[in-house]
Amino acid sequence: MYDYVFFDLDGTLSDSFEGVSKGIQIALKSVGIEEDRSNMRKCMGPPIEYSFKTFWNLSDEEIKIATASYREYYNKIGLFENVPYEGIKDVLLKIKESGRKLALTTSKPEKFTIPILDKFGMNGIFDVIAAATLDGKRTTKTDVLNYALEAFNNPDKSKVVLIGDTKFDAEGAKNVGIDCIGVLYGFGTKESLIEAGVKDIAPTVQEIYNHI
Secondary structure, three states: OOOEEEEOOEOOOEEOHHHHHHHHHHHHHOOOOOOOHHHOHHHOOOOHHHHHHHHHOOOHHHHHHHHHHHHHHHHHOHHHOOEEOOOHHHHHHHHHHOOOEEEEEEEEEHHHHHHHHHHHOOHHHOOEEEEEOOOOOOOOHHHHHHHHHHHOOOOOHHHEEEEEOOHHHHHHHHHHOOEEEEEOOOOOOHHHHHHHOOOEEEOOHHHOHHHO
């Protein structure tokens, strides 16, 4: 059905909750906020600056402080507190062996994304890696999806699908005009994915291939 398969990272390829939640907890402390890590699953998906503004109503200056604190922890420790979902690498290889093109599309900065893929042994699997940039030019899921589409010379969008776990993936896919298949083993919910307009649902890693 699809010739180009894009994958989200956090919650789709890997469980990154430990590193991300610890980093956010430390970042919030830097601006005087004590927060339990159990309240941070809502932060899995969007850019970190979005979470600070939307969920904790931080000022622009506080966001700068918190973001710097987060990245300091995440760059050294947090990005490695992250494990791939069982079987996901096999699914990626099966898709690649079928002749289709693969892209990683994540709003996580490229600076963090590449070492994670290296750790998982997945870096060479993807034809395109579309991640956020620290200069603010590419931050949202829509931004990275557009970047990936351009890298593939803007193919027929009916032949492109995004695999993701949150409404941010579904909304980004809708914004650029491609389908999204939601997975249920990550950080989103079935209800939020359906509401955001996913084309289909893959409950498990192993079922992804059946939907593409």
